[in-house]
Amino acid sequence: MRKAIELSIENVRSGKGGPFAALVVKDGLIIATGTNRVTTTFDPTAHAEVVAIREACRALSQFQLSGCEIYTSCEPCPMCLGAIYWARPSKVYFGNTHADAARIGFDDSFIYQQLKAPAEKRVIPMIPLLRDEALAAFDEWERKSDRVPY
Secondary structure, three states, X not given: OHHXXXXXXXXXXXXXXXXXXXXXXXXXXXXXXXXXXXXXXXXOOOOHHHHHHHHHHHHHOOOOOOOEEEEEEEOOOXXXXXXXXXXXXXXXXXXXXXXXXXXXXXXXXXXXXXXXXXXXXXXXXXXXXXXXXXXXXXXXXXXXXXXXXX
8 A cells, every 4th residue: 555655646746647546466466556647648547546457457468357456545436446346356455535535626426426317317418329229239249159258
């Protein structure tokens, strides 16, 4: 955790992004690190946890992080939490809380509210379109005998 905190401070000082960093650890070894790169890469998904997960999966040549632990300088936001659940690490440790992040302008409570709202009531309109045609891809997936479940 101290390394994640150190990287988060370095990230602020270097001007490369927000005050967030994350590590993926396996068997006591750091497999990957990530820092917030949203503003420098023009990528709203470049949060520290997502960057670290991507790097760890590449390093391990797998799409899940079974047996790994994530250390992150702050409690994960909804997007990062989703990525973490898809990656399936064994544990996640965090430093700052989401309330600490909200205090300095990183308030994700609005996103949590939007997740609970029905699609038609969300601030950004979510409009179903061509579902019958879109189901063709799901039908193909179901018939595929060599699919890799994830």
